[in-house]
Amino acid sequence: MSSLAPHPYPLSARLRDVRGSAIRDLLTLTARADVLSLAGGLPAADLLPRTRIADATARALAAPGAVQYSETAGVAALREVVAAIESARTGRDIGTGDVVVTSGSQQALDLLARVTLDPGDDVVVEDPAYVGALQVFQAAGAVLHGVPVDTDGMDVDALELLLLGGLRPRLVHTVASFHNPRGVTLSQARRARLCALADRYGFLVVEDDPYGLIAFDGPPPVPIAAHGERVARLGSASKVLAPALRVGWLVAPPEVSAGVERLKQSTDLCGSALTQTVAAELLADTTWFDEHLRSLRTAYRSRARALTAALDDAFGDAVTRSTPTGGMFCWVEFRDGRDTGALLPRAVDHGVAFVPGAAFAVGTPRTSALRCSFAGYPEPVLRGAVLRLAAAAT
Structure with missing residues (x-):
């Protein structure tokens, strides 16, 4: 048998310069059924037009x-x-x-x-x-x-x-x-x-x-x-x-x-x-698509307002936050400068997850910030998620 040590597989310098996605890494952590994840930028599963997609797929398959x-x-x-x-x-x-x-x-x-x-x-x-x-x-x-x-x-x-x-x-x-x-x-x-x-x-x-x-x-x-x-x-x-x-x-x-x-x-x-x-x-199909967009906008607007109201009730002046007028995200910053990276494991133990602000940082560290997505859950669940976050933060 050869006594030569195996060579490591060569990897490019380009790969070494790319940091991993904290959001993708969180998907495994938050896959537990008992964790309410506000972390991912996933659209609402209950609003995906599955039936319409299935019908269109059947028609598409008829064409070679x-x-x-x-x-x-x-x-x-x-x-x-x-x-x-x-x-x-x-x-x-x-x-x-x-x-x-x-x-x-x-x-x-x-x-x-x-x-x-x-x-x-x-x-x-x-x-x-x-x-x-x-x-x-x-x-x-x-x-x-x-x-x-x-x-x-x-x-x-x-x-x-x-x-x-x-x-x-x-x-x-x-x-x-x-x-x-x-x-x-x-x-x-x-x-x-x-x-x-x-x-x-x-x-x-x-x-x-x-x-x-x-x-x-x-x-x-x-x-x-x-x-x-x-x-x-x-x-x-x-x-x-x-x-x-x-x-x-x-x-x-x-x-x-x-x-x-x-x-x-x-x-x-x-x-x-x-x-x-x-x-x-x-x-x-503009008639269908316009109506689908109206449904998305209505649902996300209601969910965004539920999340932000819950944040205001739970944290008051302890945080500042964005006021979403569209999209899927709310940005929250703790006024006391607490480290949201350190808060995350405690939050997961309390059954809720978010993305720490440091994941998005370029120059400013963003360690006291976090991102929440309101898209994935109905209003009562979002309010419950915020209560879990507040319990973890105390």
Whole structure:
């Protein structure tokens, strides 16, 4: 027998630079039946349109093409309906050729980063930031620069100061509508200024928009892309139809979209023609889809108000919190500076879970903050979850 020690399997430096997702790690911890999880960004299981999806799937299976390889850029019917939706929302003439369908918007973000970034390039993200964006940009070898988020979204004044100081980012990433994790929305004035800065300094705005259609009151926010052309929009069916469809999309300047399509060929050749065909039918049925969105908005609005009222009753002035006007998240900060990472194990012992704010941190530690999702449970359960959290915090 050889006495040579086995060599370790070689892993890339790129992997070492990517931190794990605290949210994904929490899924195992919170899988216990006795734990009420406010941690994950999962849409409400009781509101997923299972019957409608089943009917559309049966119809899709009648066409041989639905179980065959498809175009890399996506099934034409889905690209057509996405182009129509994006045209209506942005007020721009979006063509089918401008749309690339991806396996969820996370794949669109990853492909976009690989198309536009070289190791060492500068990228601006919000602070706190969407964890999936941090992972993508770390994997691309980008240098991250955080910009604060307040009640009106990304602090564009702070971004402009960085630009005046010489920073020249390739990308500026924002979850502008119903922010993950802060739950706030970028004002229209700031959206216009952001596009003006993109034109002046030559960066691409990445408008990550999985929640924009889930506005509780009134129409969805007008997208950033309505204010300028240097914008790549990422959309998703996961939050408004079902995550398991794995349908997302990118709409970007032509050379960027072409690059994403070319790189996607080396990633998965094509997405699922079956689930794309299903998504195309559901999104194209505007009468049904509009009513489905109304149901989602009504349910999430009620759940958000139940959660925030329970937080106010249980904690009073001990915390500050966001006031959700759409989306799925509420951001909470303890005024006494307590460490929510240390609080989490006690909370799980009391049967409730959340995501500590440090998971979303870029520059500021965020150790006294936490993110809650109100989407997954009806109102009485949410009130019970907050009581468990309050018991753990005492």
